[in-house]
Amino acid sequence: MMKDTSTLLATAIAACLALCPANATAEYQVKLAEGGAIDVSIQGSDPVRFEPEFKILFTDQQITQRRIRLDLPSHEVTAWQIRGQRTPVLNPFEVADVHKIRATGAEERDGVIHWNFPEHELFALEAEVRPSQTGKEPRIQFRFTARKDGFFSAGYAGAPERAPDEVDAVFQPLIWHDQRFPEESYLTLEYNCSIPGVLATADGLTYGVMADPDPLPFRMPTFRNNLFGVMVRNESAQAQPMVFAPVLGGQGSRMSNGQTKSFDLLLLVQPGGWLETFEYAAREIMGFHDYRENTLTSMNQTLDNMIEYGLGEYSRFIKQERGFSYATDMPGAVKNVTALHPHSVALAVDEEEIFTDRVQPLLEYLMSREKFLFSNSGQVGSQTATSNMLGPAFPVSELAEFHALTQANNPVFLHHVRELYDQDRVLNMTTVVEGGTWKRDISLYRATGEKTYLEEAIRKADVYIEERIKNPPSDFAEAATSTFWDYILPRWPQLFELYEMTNEERFLDAAVHGAREYASIMWFYPRIPDEEIVVNKGGRAPLYRRGNPIRIPEETVPAWRVSEMGLIAEGLGTAGGGHRGIFLTTYAPYFLRIAQHSGDAFLRDIARSAMVGRYSNFPGYHMNMEYSTVYEQPDFPLRAHRELTSTSMHYNHIWVHLPMLIDYLVSDAFDRSNGAIDFPSRYVEGYAYLYGKAYGHRPGHFHSDQDVWLWMPRGVLEIENVQTNHVTATGNGNFYAALKNQSDREIEVQVRINPDVVSDAAARTYPVRVWKDNEEAPAGELKDGVIRVTLSPKGITALAVDGLAAGPRFRETILPTETAPWQQGFATTESSIGTLQGMYLGTLTGMVFKFGEKTWLYGYLAGDFEDLREMEEVTFHFGAGEDWQEYTVSQFPWEFSAPLTGDETEIEIYISTRTPASKQELSERIRLRK
Numbered sequence: 001m002m003k004d005t006s007t008l009l010a011t012a013i014a015a016c017l018a019l020c021p022a023n024a025t026a027e028y029q030v031k032l033a034e035g036g037a038i039d040v041s042i043q044g045s046d047p048v049r050f051e052p053e054f055k056i057l058f059t060d061q062q063i064t065q066r067r068i069r070l071d072l073p074s075h076e077v078t079a080w081q082i083r084g085q086r087t088p089v090l091n092p093f094e095v096a097d098v099h100k101i102r103a104t105g106a107e108e109r110d111g112v113i114h115w116n117f118p119e120h121e122l123f124a125l126e127a128e129v130r131p132s133q134t135g136k137e138p139r140i141q142f143r144f145t146a147r148k149d150g151f152f153s154a155g156y157a158g159a160p161e162r163a164p165d166e167v168d169a170v171f172q173p174l175i176w177h178d179q180r181f182p183e184e185s186y187l188t189l190e191y192n193c194s195i196p197g198v199l200a201t202a203d204g205l206t207y208g209v210m211a212d213p214d215p216l217p218f219r220m221p222t223f224r225n226n227l228f229g230v231m232v233r234n235e236s237a238q239a240q241p242m243v244f245a246p247v248l249g250g251q252g253s254r255m256s257n258g259q260t261k262s263f264d265l266l267l268l269v270q271p272g273g274w275l276e277t278f279e280y281a282a283r284e285i286m287g288f289h290d291y292r293e294n295t296l297t298s299m300n301q302t303l304d305n306m307i308e309y310g311l312g313e314y315s316r317f318i319k320q321e322r323g324f325s326y327a328t329d330m331p332g333a334v335k336n337v338t339a340l341h342p343h344s345v346a347l348a349v350d351e352e353e354i355f356t357d358r359v360q361p362l363l364e365y366l367m368s369r370e371k372f373l374f375s376n377s378g379q380v381g382s383q384t385a386t387s388n389m390l391g392p393a394f395p396v397s398e399l400a401e402f403h404a405l406t407q408a409n410n411p412v413f414l415h416h417v418r419e420l421y422d423q424d425r426v427l428n429m430t431t432v433v434e435g436g437t438w439k440r441d442i443s444l445y446r447a448t449g450e451k452t453y454l455e456e457a458i459r460k461a462d463v464y465i466e467e468r469i470k471n472p473p474s475d476f477a478e479a480a481t482s483t484f485w486d487y488i489l490p491r492w493p494q495l496f497e498l499y500e501m502t503n504e505e506r507f508l509d510a511a512v513h514g515a516r517e518y519a520s521i522m523w524f525y526p527r528i529p530d531e532e533i534v535v536n537k538g539g540r541a542p543l544y545r546r547g548n549p550i551r552i553p554e555e556t557v558p559a560w561r562v563s564e565m566g567l568i569a570e571g572l573g574t575a576g577g578g579h580r581g582i583f584l585t586t587y588a589p590y591f592l593r594i595a596q597h598s599g600d601a602f603l604r605d606i607a608r609s610a611m612v613g614r615y616s617n618f619p620g621y622h623m624n625m626e627y628s629t630v631y632e633q634p635d636f637p638l639r640a641h642r643e644l645t646s647t648s649m650h651y652n653h654i655w656v657h658l659p660m661l662i663d664y665l666v667s668d669a670f671d672r673s674n675g676a677i678d679f680p681s682r683y684v685e686g687y688a689y690l691y692g693k694a695y696g697h698r699p700g701h702f703h704s705d706q707d708v709w710l711w712m713p714r715g716v717l718e719i720e721n722v723q724t725n726h727v728t729a730t731g732n733g734n735f736y737a738a739l740k741n742q743s744d745r746e747i748e749v750q751v752r753i754n755p756d757v758v759s760d761a762a763a764r765t766y767p768v769r770v771w772k773d774n775e776e777a778p779a780g781e782l783k784d785g786v787i788r789v790t791l792s793p794k795g796i797t798a799l800a801v802d803g804l805a806a807g808p809r810f811r812e813t814i815l816p817t818e819t820a821p822w823q824q825g826f827a828t829t830e831s832s833i834g835t836l837q838g839m840y841l842g843t844l845t846g847m848v849f850k851f852g853e854k855t856w857l858y859g860y861l862a863g864d865f866e867d868l869r870e871m872e873e874v875t876f877h878f879g880a881g882e883d884w885q886e887y888t889v890s891q892f893p894w895e896f897s898a899p900l901t902g903d904e905t906e907i908e909i910y911i912s913t914r915t916p917a918s919k920q921e922l923s924e925r926i927r928l929r930k
Contacts, residue, residue: 155231218527268281330383336362340694371427411821512600534555538554562623874889
């Protein structure tokens, strides 16, 4: 059990939010102490004593490294297989003999402290401490020479050693932080290090040991090429930061008599907690900063490319099954998670095809299926697919958002919100989503406007902050069996949503703290060199899965273009399996907004590093194995599934990725304009990295202008410089554009409003109001549809073209109307349809969906797959009076949809079925009415 730090953590939150600058300018002092120890301090701090001690691991047995998956939480650790033993060993101190060695003395020459070590029959050890000439962290350089053939690993073990209950917090990548102390002496290898070291906090100071990044190569670390490992729990179960190199049994570990290895370490001491020290290490040691800019395209062109891809054949949407192919993980299954995301894209880009071809079928799928992942064959697979028609599979929050979005025109949404509010649910794999939480109270408040739900959400969230944020857990019980990071970290996006609803600073404070914890799982290693590197060597892209590598020309590019710095691995259980840097970075737009509200520049820089210049079409899920520019290419996803061997393709992510781009563009404008440009949003829960904000349903503001609608149709602006991202909007008879420079150079750009999108753009000369970097600037004019604008480095210039009316083309047709809603807009048979030849035929369910002027009917047979599978044919009969239609389905699942005129006042539905014996069964009727 670690030290109780509730008071300390509350203080740390306040310190983090005060955003005291990292102690980058303070100088380190190093003093030689008794017995060769050194006292390391930073200006104004107490010294931390580092002893002249190492632990050398040696074995002459045959050993191999392995990755082992552990449960609770589901995560991978390094283990060793010893020849002749059946069970792998998790503790490196049990794999090899541990030889502790301490310097017998020290001497200082020319500012360098030399440690003198005694002779040893297995090795010779030399080490010296080099204080930095610029006041930075002191460096330990050590060399050891083998005096026997075998496997060696040398670990510096001179950092303070304390009992776990004597330290306030620890940090060992990727999952042990705060009060979570490793239950075993696990060694985290280089490829799992977000920073290349470990930390401990006690008595107001954080200290640690890190691999010096200077001499380490810039290449993607993998399980096979690790040069070091880190550990915070020693063999005596004490908290002690340590770094070992080489890794026992790994690259360079097998040594011959007379062979020498060397390695460099840094000693770290900083005032404050581990979160502040983590940022210091990321920035001052690893060199992290706002380093990216657009590469092949602007983010807007990427958005347009991805919409075209998302509506095309390569996006693998299976129309008949109303879902996206899940061929990567379970061939034959389909998966959907959210309809609210594509709905927001349809609104923002004003495109009917998105609504009819994606939103409508996804709504129907999620209303009827039991879980996100569906198989029409009864197969379950490793991700526990379902074939049951026992919906809805919507998260409660999304049902609530759709109810509010359509202004109660679809009573089925609120019905299920109330029905499912307090139920525990399993929608993805085996993860249990708890019922009755403050997140669901927020959903009910948004759905109904009843303040009692908001009050209850605030009460429960306050309890959550007290119990989870101020008193961090010492175990992983909250993670259950899930592998995603979200389940071991604070619920910071929801806390921020609550802050936006209430403006209560304590929710922002907690959100910042949670986001900072989230940042600790991001890659800030390897350090990016200021040089160019060769990628796609041999004219091939990385090969992640079986098949032929994608052919791509070898090229030389700046190292930053391909770095994973600022990305995260997928989760605890897949960080070492090739899911190194995922491109689904839904945290980035939130980080921008939190940064604007709190002033946290670290979160802002992370947000930009996660998204700017990374791809120009859907890049798949992750980068892996080696650096490449293949994911940047606009034609990357335009291949058959079997040809996409450089990543895993999750086609249901496409319509989450698209609104993430819109969210980022809008949030970037909000941040750069200091809130002067903003549009209302709705929260999309999804799961894991499928959350985000949905826009386009209500107007926002653009500097001094109110009632401005986000309006970003494809190709609306033509800008020749790819460094310019933009947000466009319309309202008040005007056209608006916010232009954002992604580079650190001033640029002059020509902006042309596409006359194919805005027909009157070149009709005459229009006056243009201008705000440059949030200050009113001299007015300009739009002539022949063109205006020239100068953008400052990383700056924003906002334009209001007065009198140029534009759009909407489609959006208004699906926004709520004043027409009478369907009072009984959904119904189901009260009992089973009947039993025919011993078969239970399920229940008939029907509902009317009404989105503005768009109204349609959806019906399906609900029930277990085993009860429904034996039918050969189902005919749905629907209509009223003498006007009836039929829809025959000859393949499970048994469902149909049909457009309505909007004039209907009543509809009846019944079915007839055909079985292998060719007998028919007629169901009882259900009735829907206005």
